[in-house]
Amino acid sequence: MPSGWWSALRGRLHGGRAIPEDLWQQALHAAPLVAALDAARLERLRGLCGRFLAHKRFSAVAGATLDDLRCLLIAQQACLPALQSGFAALRGWREVIVYPGEFRVRRQHEDADTGVVSEGDEDLIGEAWERGPVVLSWADVAQDLAHPHEGFNVVVHEIAHKLDRLDGAMDGVPVLPPALPRRQWIDTFQRAFDALKQQVDRGRRTAIDPYAAESPEEFFAVASELHFSQPALLARQMPGVARLLAALYGPPPWPQAGG
Ligand SMILES: [Zn+2]
Numbered sequence: 001m002p003s004g005w006w007s008a009l010r011g012r013l014h015g016g017r018a019i020p021e022d023l024w025q026q027a028l029h030a031a032p033l034v035a036a037l038d039a040a041r042l043e044r045l046r047g048l049c050g051r052f053l054a055h056k057r058f059s060a061v062a063g064a065t066l067d068d069l070r071c072l073l074i075a076q077q078a079c080l081p082a083l084q085s086g087f088a089a090l091r092g093w094r095e096v097i098v099y100p101g102e103f104r105v106r107r108q109h110e111d112a113d114t115g116v117v118s119e120g121d122e123d124l125i126g127e128a129w130e131r132g133p134v135v136l137s138w139a140d141v142a143q144d145l146a147h148p149h150e151g152f153n154v155v156v157h158e159i160a161h162k163l164d165r166l167d168g169a170m171d172g173v174p175v176l177p178p179a180l181p182r183r184q185w186i187d188t189f190q191r192a193f194d195a196l197k198q199q200v201d202r203g204r205r206t207a208i209d210p211y212a213a214e215s216p217e218e219f220f221a222v223a224s225e226l227h228f229s230q231p232a233l234l235a236r237q238m239p240g241v242a243r244l245l246a247a248l249y250g251p252p253p254w255p256q257a258g259g
Pocket of ligand 1: 157161217218221
């Protein structure tokens, strides 16, 4: 368990806590994606991170190590998708569990056509439980921090699942701001998902991670990663999706990335 400034105070905090300047600067140094935000959004993110650290409990398991800096780095990535919608978007769960690397889970799978239930082990780098914790592989969080423009961000991916679940249904449609018509979201995302799935089913090489073709919810989570990590690629491949994600999340910190 981390034992620094915020964890000692956490139990007494309600609104959040101002993050010490030196710790904030260290985190910005380690997270160029976050450092690329404009000054106003960076200040907003800092406030969200203070609340995130005060309200979420971090647990290091299986030999993982966490300190204040690592917790803040995770908080920064987790709050990026909430910059526009605010801290309420991160409600309904309280725990972040961190493994040192990939972690193995036992899964049941029911085949939709045959009804046959099979069970197997799966290695994961991240997971978001329904109303439960976000689970992360630190090695993969660190990899994304060091290479912010390779199209991957496991924290953003899992938080996108959390946003998706806020309205009760895990379906690739998060709670939308009033200015974003739900119909437009569904039509645009469905068309882009169908097109990608068709390419993947035909064995074509795709510019976007074929994992996005698994389901509408994975499509939304992968597209969210691209919004922050390779927004230029997303805009080129799926301009409608890119526009809607910019309306949901605000403009990407580094619009030219992935160009
Ligand atoms: Zn996922």
